[in-house]
Amino acid sequence: MIRITDFSFRYREGAAPAVSGVSLAIGRGEFVGVTGAAGSGKSTLAYAMNGIVPHCYPGDFYGSVEVDGMDTCEAALTDVSCVVGSVCQDVESQFVTSVVEDEVLYGLENFAVPRGEIESRLTRALADMGIADLRERAIASLSGGQKQKVAIASVLALRPKVLVLDEPTAELDPASSLSVFDLLARYARQHGTAVVVVEQKIALLARYADALVVMEEGRIRFADAPAAVLSHDEELVRIGVGCPRSTTLVNRLRAAGVCSGRAARTVREACDVVKEAVA
Amino acid sequence: MIEFKDVRASYERSLPILKGVSFAIRDGEFVAFAGTNGAGKSTAMRLVNGLLKPDAGEVLIDGVPTTALRTSELARRVGFLFQNPDRQICCSTVREELLFGFRALGAADADAEARVDAVIEEFGFAPDDDPFLLNRGARQLLALASVAVLEPSVLVLDEPTTGLDFRECEKVMGIVRGIHARGATVVMVCHDMEVVADYAKRCIVMSDGRVVADGPVFEVLRDHAVLGRASLVPPQIVDISLVLAAESPRLAGTPVARANTVEEMVEAVAAEAGRAGAGAGEVAGEAGVAAAGGAAGEGARRGHCASVRASKSRRVP
Amino acid sequence: MSSFLEYVPGDSMLHRLNPVAKLGAAALFAVACFCSGSLAFLAVLLAAGFLLAASCGMVRQTLGLARAVLAFSLVLAVVQLLTTPAGAQLAPLPWGYIGTGGLLAALTTVVRLVAAAIPLFLVFYATKLNDLTNAAVKVLRVPYRYAFAFTSTVRFIPVFMNDMKGIMEAQTARGVEFDTGGMVKKARLMVPLCVPLLVSSVRKTNSAAIAAEVRGFNLRTVDSGYKGYPLAVRDVAALAACALLVAVSVALGAAG
Numbered sequence: 001m002i003r004i005t006d007f008s009f010r011y012r013e014g015a016a017p018a019v020s021g022v023s024l025a026i027g028r029g030e031f032v033g034v035t036g037a038a039g040s041g042k043s044t045l046a047y048a049m050n051g052i053v054p055h056c057y058p059g060d061f062y063g064s065v066e067v068d069g070m071d072t073c074e075a076a077l078t079d080v081s082c083v084v085g086s087v088c089q090d091v092e093s094q095f096v097t098s099v100v101e102d103e104v105l106y107g108l109e110n111f112a113v114p115r116g117e118i119e120s121r122l123t124r125a126l127a128d129m130g131i132a133d134l135r136e137r138a139i140a141s142l143s144g145g146q147k148q149k150v151a152i153a154s155v156l157a158l159r160p161k162v163l164v165l166d167e168p169t170a171e172l173d174p175a176s177s178l179s180v181f182d183l184l185a186r187y188a189r190q191h192g193t194a195v196v197v198v199e200q201k202i203a204l205l206a207r208y209a210d211a212l213v214v215m216e217e218g219r220i221r222f223a224d225a226p227a228a229v230l231s232h233d234e235e236l237v238r239i240g241v242g243c244p245r246s247t248t249l250v251n252r253l254r255a256a257g258v259c260s261g262r263a264a265r266t267v268r269e270a271c272d273v274v275k276e277a278v279a
Numbered sequence: 280m281i282e283f284k285d286v287r288a289s290y291e292r293s294l295p296i297l298k299g300v301s302f303a304i305r306d307g308e309f310v311a312f313a314g315t316n317g318a319g320k321s322t323a324m325r326l327v328n329g330l331l332k333p334d335a336g337e338v339l340i341d342g343v344p345t346t347a348l349r350t351s352e353l354a355r356r357v358g359f360l361f362q363n364p365d366r367q368i369c370c371s372t373v374r375e376e377l378l379f380g381f382r383a384l385g386a387a388d389a390d391a392e393a394r395v396d397a398v399i400e401e402f403g404f405a406p407d408d409d410p411f412l413l414n415r416g417a418r419q420l421l422a423l424a425s426v427a428v429l430e431p432s433v434l435v436l437d438e439p440t441t442g443l444d445f446r447e448c449e450k451v452m453g454i455v456r457g458i459h460a461r462g463a464t465v466v467m468v469c470h471d472m473e474v475v476a477d478y479a480k481r482c483i484v485m486s487d488g489r490v491v492a493d494g495p496v497f498e499v500l501r502d503h504a505v506l507g508r509a510s511l512v513p514p515q516i517v518d519i520s521l522v523l524a525a526e527s528p529r530l531a532g533t534p535v536a537r538a539n540t541v542e543e544m545v546e547a548v549a550a551e552a553g554r555a556g557a558g559a560g561e562v563a564g565e566a567g568v569a570a571a572g573g574a575a576g577e578g579a580r581r582g583h584c585a586s587v588r589a590s591k592s593r594r595v596p
Numbered sequence: 597m598s599s600f601l602e603y604v605p606g607d608s609m610l611h612r613l614n615p616v617a618k619l620g621a622a623a624l625f626a627v628a629c630f631c632s633g634s635l636a637f638l639a640v641l642l643a644a645g646f647l648l649a650a651s652c653g654m655v656r657q658t659l660g661l662a663r664a665v666l667a668f669s670l671v672l673a674v675v676q677l678l679t680t681p682a683g684a685q686l687a688p689l690p691w692g693y694i695g696t697g698g699l700l701a702a703l704t705t706v707v708r709l710v711a712a713a714i715p716l717f718l719v720f721y722a723t724k725l726n727d728l729t730n731a732a733v734k735v736l737r738v739p740y741r742y743a744f745a746f747t748s749t750v751r752f753i754p755v756f757m758n759d760m761k762g763i764m765e766a767q768t769a770r771g772v773e774f775d776t777g778g779m780v781k782k783a784r785l786m787v788p789l790c791v792p793l794l795v796s797s798v799r800k801t802n803s804a805a806i807a808a809e810v811r812g813f814n815l816r817t818v819d820s821g822y823k824g825y826p827l828a829v830r831d832v833a834a835l836a837a838c839a840l841l842v843a844v845s846v847a848l849g850a851a852g
Binding site: 325351357361365369370383 | 759762763765766767768769770771772773776788789791792795796
């Protein structure tokens with residue numbers, strides 16, 4: 001679905017390339033987490049997938065980024081947007097209307113979705129994000145988590161083949177963050193949509209992502225299944241990513257010779273490891 | 280000393296946000312406020328430094344109600360770090376930014392300059408940098424430094440780690456810990472329960488405008504009723520110990536069910552594994568291996584769990 | 597908690613009117629206020645404005661607005677009071693006198709401005725901005741680009757005001773005394789705050805533009821809007837009623 005080949009990008013005002021020599025392939029229905037320390041190029045990588053780089057931020061673009069067979073650099077941003085839905089970091093400023101229903105309608109109207117289909121897509125997108133009851137509400141009256149879900153629903157209504165989100169839970173409390181990830185993971189499974197999430201919260205990524213991409217200074221340091229990536233816990237901490245405590249625990253237990261096996265990603269897995277160790 | 284006495288508060292007399300909140304924070308405490316968005320935590324913080332005055336009840340700072348003090352007077356005692364450093368930063372160089380607080384308080388003297396220079400040294404800032412060109416983490420650090428330089432006796436932090444990466448988070452919280460060690464009272468709102476568990480000593484949980492729990496961090500974060508009511512996710516190690524205690528009768532009541540940190544959990548599990556090994560009639564190793572012992576890693580690579588357990592377990596007295 | 601000019605959901609008569617008709621009627625109402633010099637007639641219009649506010653449950657917002665407009669119009673009124681020596685003399689001034697005529701004129705100005713402002717602002721509170729733009733595009737054939745620029749500007753007012761409040765709050769917490777001293781001192785304290793406000797505005801407008809673009813802003817045409825905005829009988833009636841007000845106002849002016 002997404003094929004990135006030897007991609008490098010330097011922002012026009014930047015001295016060094018933000019991303020250099022990245023190659024990556026993401027398949028249909030995959031839920032991919034992209035993480036890394038601040039300034040590691042993770043947002044730039046996401047922007048390359050949804051065409052914001054180079055269409056909104058000019059700079060030197062090398063290599064190629066293809067989404068569903070389309071070169072994002074050569075195609076117009078509007079055409080890229082038909083395939084890739086994007087939710088930017090600051091949801092507050094990306095709303096173009098003041099009511100939930102209108103916000104979801106906006107993209108549907110613009111992309112000339114047939115009238116007969118609009119209502120069903122609108123209801124469906126709201127239901128998929130679990131906010132059917134918010135349809136008539138003023139956006140300003142919603143909580144942070146609800147706003148985030150509205151922003152996602154307004155993009156999902158366009159039925160994109162790829163969904164790219166930049167730090168969707170940065171401002172949310174743990175319960176709302178969990179609920180957003182839950183909905184995204186379910187959506188990816190049900191609709192075969194590839195979901196790419198740039199995220200700082202490693203514990204959430206570890207729990208939900210099918211694959212984890214860890215960036216370091218513009219390059220991909222790890223790109224693998226979460227359990228495989230997390231087994232490098234010391235390395236991760238060194239490059240400023242951190243590790244879920246469950247992973248650290250199991251890795252330490254393994255180092256102490258109390259258990260063996262692969263890295264735990266979640267509390268559940270860590271519990272199972274401990275149970276087995278003391279059985 | 281910060282005292283809330285049955286405080287009720289709202290913004291512009293609309294919906295009540297705090298519905299009768301009482302607590303007292305003694306000098307030198309490190310207190311975290313937890314709860315979902317909208318529970319009233321940030322509102323409580325605004326009451327501490329007088330940005331918001333209570334509709335009813337009293338907020339006392341060292342025995343003086345905030346209503347009797349001007350906000351600028353409170354600013355001398357209470358330093359406040361906002362969630363978004365961009366709202367705080369307004370000068371064109373790092374040095375100016377650090378001096379700004381002294382200027383606002385009318386105390387930009389030689390002593391202030393010396394303190395600013397000391398902080399620049401301590402934080403490793405370049406004094407002539409333009410704050411707006413720094414990255415998010417560095418701006419947060421600068422915002423914290425510009426509060427810390429005034430040496431307030433109370434430091435209030437509103438989600439100090441939001442938007443920071445792991446390293447930046449460690450750095451910011453390390454500095455906060457230093458400020459606390461020098462005697463300041465630290466009060467923070469924080470969503471990251473791992474940070475709460477790592478740094479705070481006491482935790483006040485809010486839900487729907489009320490305090491639903493108040494006590495030592497780990498006591499509060501182990502209380503099922505509280506966690507459910509405030510939709511809190513406990514820190515992972517606590518979560519693991521709670522799940523294990525609930526699912527495995529054998530582990531309930533053991534140190535595993537009480538472990539709060541990775542270190543405690545490793546030690547407890549190693550001990551239990553040893554007990555299990557001994558109980559199963561296997562030969563318990565003579566050498567007591569420290570929980571996270573380095574050499575033990577090699578044993579793990581051999582791969583077979585049972586044999587490793589037997590050779591590495593600790594003899595139970 | 598709703599802030600300045602932010603849509604308040606409701607089901608009142610005013611909410612249900614066609615957005616364009618609503619705005620047109622409010623504009624006519626304002627014209628009526630400016631055409632008449634009769635204090636009694638203006639008082640009636642003012643009362644009508646408040647009745648309208650009550651009908652859609654927005655008396656609180658309206659009072660707040662009236663206070664703001666009042667403060668502004670008082671400045672004008674004072675100038676008028678000091679520069680209109682008419683009627684019986686009440687107090688002598690070096691260049692003339694304050695008279696009952698001046699007092700009346702000043703009072704008229706205040707009532708006129710408040711009365712004219714209320715319906716206009718109520719329209720903004722009772723209309724989704726989105727409906728207003730879409731209706732303007734559909735009914736009046738306003739090019740979408742301009743309509744969007746207009747809505748974005750209005751939509752960002754509360755956002756920026758909120759930002760400004762946050763910035764002032766942050767500075768107050770650092771000991772800046774916005775609460776004491778005169779206007780000049782306050783203004784001087786505000787100047788450095790424009791930098792953070794500007795930085796955050798540029799960032800926000802930029803990300804808003806990108807967000808609109810990736811959702812097909814460039815593809816939008818007159819026919820894109822899903823909802824239709826036909827003019828109903830009540831819309832025509834409202835427009836006619838307000839046009840009548842203008843006529844009455846002009847007639848009163850001619851008669852007086």
